[in-house]
Amino acid sequence: MTLDLETCRRAPKALLHDHLDGGLRPQSIVELAEESGYPDLPSTDPEELGRWFAEAADSGSLVRYLETFSHTVGVLQSAAALRRVARECAEDLAADGVVYAEIRFAPELHTSQGLSLDQVVEAVLAGFADGEQAAAQSGTPIAMRALLTAMRTAARSTEIAQLVVHYRDAGVVGFDIAGAEEGYPPTRHLDAFEYLRRENAHFTIHAGEAFGLPSIWEAIQWCGAERLGHGVRIMDDITLDDAGRAHLGRLAAYVRDRRVPLEMCPSSNVQTGAAASIREHPIGLLRTLGFRVTVNTDNRLMSHTTLSREMHLLSAAFGYRLADLQWLTVNAMKSAFIPFDQRLRIINEVIKPGYAAMALADLAMG
Numbered sequence: 001m002t003l004d005l006e007t008c009r010r011a012p013k014a015l016l017h018d019h020l021d022g023g024l025r026p027q028s029i030v031e032l033a034e035e036s037g038y039p040d041l042p043s044t045d046p047e048e049l050g051r052w053f054a055e056a057a058d059s060g061s062l063v064r065y066l067e068t069f070s071h072t073v074g075v076l077q078s079a080a081a082l083r084r085v086a087r088e089c090a091e092d093l094a095a096d097g098v099v100y101a102e103i104r105f106a107p108e109l110h111t112s113q114g115l116s117l118d119q120v121v122e123a124v125l126a127g128f129a130d131g132e133q134a135a136a137q138s139g140t141p142i143a144m145r146a147l148l149t150a151m152r153t154a155a156r157s158t159e160i161a162q163l164v165v166h167y168r169d170a171g172v173v174g175f176d177i178a179g180a181e182e183g184y185p186p187t188r189h190l191d192a193f194e195y196l197r198r199e200n201a202h203f204t205i206h207a208g209e210a211f212g213l214p215s216i217w218e219a220i221q222w223c224g225a226e227r228l229g230h231g232v233r234i235m236d237d238i239t240l241d242d243a244g245r246a247h248l249g250r251l252a253a254y255v256r257d258r259r260v261p262l263e264m265c266p267s268s269n270v271q272t273g274a275a276a277s278i279r280e281h282p283i284g285l286l287r288t289l290g291f292r293v294t295v296n297t298d299n300r301l302m303s304h305t306t307l308s309r310e311m312h313l314l315s316a317a318f319g320y321r322l323a324d325l326q327w328l329t330v331n332a333m334k335s336a337f338i339p340f341d342q343r344l345r346i347i348n349e350v351i352k353p354g355y356a357a358m359a360l361a362d363l364a365m366g
């Protein structure tokens with residue numbers, strides 16, 4: 001039986017892959033555009049605008065997909081706007097039953113009207129703190145952490161990596177690179193990754209979404225990524241024989257055996273063509289094969305989704321029950337970049353009791 005959306009919402013969840021500039025409320029975009037004089041929105045009606053984002057992202061055209069971000073980034077050029085959107089992000093996730101989130105953003109995209117990289121980071125962290133406080137007051141506590149992203153097509157990755165180390169005790173827990181994969185291999189940013197490793201800092205890399213195994217291999221074996229953003233193309237290294245048995249190539253085996261977390265984003269992967277449909281999404285097979293898969297939202301606005309909805313869709317496609325959601329959630333929490341004792345605390349004091357209570361309630365309902 002498929003878990004309904006409300007059950008998925010009530011289940012405690014952890015989120016590792018979600019972009020701040022991909023999760024704005026349409027209403028806020030309209031208001032921020034008006035306040036800042038941003039002239040280019042395709043609509044100033046929040047409902048119509050929300051639809052426009054989902055349709056553009058759904059169009060199958062990468063150009064249109066990327067255009068959507070020019071608008072969200074366009075209205076996020078002041079400290080006040082960043083702080084507001086970061087607060088709303090925390091509130092929206094908390095209301096969706098997310099108890100721990102690592103939200104990523106690229107500081108370098110928010111400096112076109114004079115903000116410094118430090119000001120961008122500080123505004124977002126302040127917004128997360130505001131949101132955590134508001135969520136706690138509403139009885140849905142959430143822990144918000146930041147990942148700083150460098151654009152793989154640009155040349156500021158070392159600078160952004162330094163920013164990660166500078167703010168690591170203030171709520172920034174890791175680094176990431178994102179943007180066009182093809183033609184921009186992770187090794188282009190080797191200096192940044194080597195610096196982070198010398199500093200004992202954490203990082204994930206967007207790899208194996210639009211581009212195949214070489215990108216995943218470089219991310220792990222050359223750069224030292226602890227997690228993979230998406231990683232769906234690891235499927236290229238898995239073959240199924242006539243009896244339906246899976247055979248893992250060396251890289252796929254390494255990823256599974258070393259427990260490299262895969263930050264999978266089902267709806268987003270379907271939109272960008274990395275998976276044909278939710279039902280055909282590799283997460284089904286990878287979970288069966290024991291890979292450390294996690295479920296994520298990527299861009300809630302563009303995919304018109306929430307983490308609950310992603311769980312609901314997976315439940316419909318693969319028959320996942322609460323025990324599966326707990327497994328996926330514990331996977332995510334184990335893979336978080338916060339200290340081990342803090343991860344354990346959330347698993348043992350929030351996630352496991354949360355699922356246990358839901359299972360008991362289920363039993364009582366008969």
Ligand SMILES: [Zn+2]
Binds near residue numbers: 017019206298
């Ligand atoms: Zn992403």
